[in-house]
Amino acid sequence: MLDTMPSSSSSSTTARGRPPRKTATLADTTASGDHSPDADQGLDTRYLESLLGYNARRAALSIIAVFLRRMAPFDLRPVDFSVLTLVAHNPGATSRQICAALDILPPNLVGLVRKLEVRGLVQRKPHPTDRRAQGLHLSAAGKRLQRSAQAEATTLEQDVASALSREEHDQLKGLLRKVYLHTPAPDIGSDPG
Template identity: 60%
Template sequence: MPRPAVPARTPLPRAVEEVDTRFLETLLGYNARRAALAVIDVFVQRMEPYGLKPVDFSVLSLVRHNPGITSRQLCTTLGILPPNLVGMINTLEKRELVERLPHPRDGRAMGLHLTTGGQKLMRDAEKTAAELEADFASRLTPAELRTLIGLLQKVYREP
């Protein structure tokens, strides 16, 4: 009886010793996302004592520096969809961080203002955020930091 044919051996797959990221590192989006993730991971940790997510922080910071800002202005500035902002504002209002007051020029609109508790929270949270930024910015010279911020803004702002 003839012996069955032995199938040819398939070569073992190659093992990757070192990951090649050269192509990805040429992409603006990849680099911007990697930098953002590095900062955001630490930001999330440092904002935890305040009970703030990055978007909450951004909304409250804009309200702090623009008392009376409307929901529409917040949506436009931060690129948030109105239905998403409504729930967020309701939550911040329940936490007694913001209050809605009638807009002085538009009877249909409500302006957002920080409460006394919101002012205190944001003073502390913005101080913490500034310290975080200083930690990451220390990797760059002041001129490099200005250039980087300017270039990033050039990417996301309308011409």
């Protein structure tokens, strides 16, 4: 849901990556021309940086950029990895469950699963009790790939958080979880339009 890359692998020399270096100096304002010296092109982004959403978005994009590169050899984008991992840890899970867990809409999952199935990584088996549903399972190849990818993700995690101490790392994840688990749900349907 946060992806942004050509599906093909081939370690892109093109991909966006580096967040713009911000060194806070106002643009040559029409009148007031008093800013920090080291601002080749930097704008004053201080207000935006005071917003959680802005920072979360920037952090997520940075991490994803790294993720995309490192997962390219597996030809897995974030969602693919998430689906694969979820199925690995929850054999027999249904599409419906995957959608709920990852906040993906059913129609958008269809294609994802189909690709994984075509690649021989995922298999569908009839659900034991509900004939409408299908249980998702990993093939042997799927299990191998998922294991490798998860190992890579774990390594990647350390690199991404290399600027953080172990404690900060845990704390950051905890705080993020707090935010998205508690965030005042958009009151779906509360609008007496």
